[in-house]
Amino acid sequence: KLLTVSLLGVAIAAGTAQARDYDHVRFGVDVPYEPMEYRTPEGELTGFDIELGNAMCEEIGVTCEWIEQEWDGIIPGLLSRKYDAIMSSMTINDERRETVLFSDAYITPPSAWFAPAELDLEEPTPEALDGMTIGVQRGTLQDNYVTDLYGDVAEISRYSTADDMVLDMEAQRLDIVFLDFPVGKSTLLDSEEREYKVVGETITEPKEYFGDGFGIAFRPRDEALAERFNEALATLKEDGTYDEIYQRYFED
Ligand code: ARG
Secondary structure, eight states: OOHHHHHHHHHHHHHHHHHHHTTEEEEEEOOOOOBBBBTTOOOESSHHHHHHHHHHHHHTTTTEEEEEGGGGHHHHHTTTTTTEEESSSOOOOOOHTEEEEEOOOSBBBOOEEEEEEEEEEOOTTTTTTTOOEEEETTHHHHHHHHHHHHHTTEEEEEEEEEHHHHHHHTTTOSEEEEEEHHHIIIIIITTSSSSSEEEEEEEEOOOHHHHTTBBBOTTTOOOOHHHHHHHHHHHHHHSSHHHHHHHHOOOO
């Protein structure tokens, strides 16, 4: 009986210790990914993810910190404790669910094909893209999709940052790129360098590739922390904070 009581004591102490671990939360983020996470000309880190993440931290009563990490190593960085969570426009999907724990989705944007306005193309089918050079960010779901469906017919250029990809598009080294819609809109459609367009429809299916919206990723044992963020998200949606941040970045 004594043993049970003391084991229980250890379990409770361990539980409390874990909760106390997180009066400070470090987020891993891959920058730039405008308008989700980027730096202003003054060097200040901002974007929809950053502002929403900061608002959630405030709601929960933790301080938070943003740690920059290249996309390609972003899950390993979480698992090796370089930071405690990933808030970086990461799409929730089954493959990632095997290694990380996701919060509820906080936004659900589609993917889209973006090309220079003069490209003569109606539907971005594999036949139509035969021989073209497609740009994607390495390790994204867009990379997986394009590799599987277009890998045999097109040449695929993979970039470690979305920014490098946009630069190559501006330099006319790519025919077309495939990426999260808000990012293509903000970096290409709103570009002053050249005129761009969306080719075909925006894409959300099949789910195996396009998943279930963007979520915050945690280490699997941090269920309590994920739950606190889910509650904070629900509160910010109810009290109007979420809409206010949303409008700042997505309604022009
Ligand atoms: N949503 C895509 C994915 O989860 C791409 C996200 C890339 N994020 C970033 N901050 N670069 O695969």
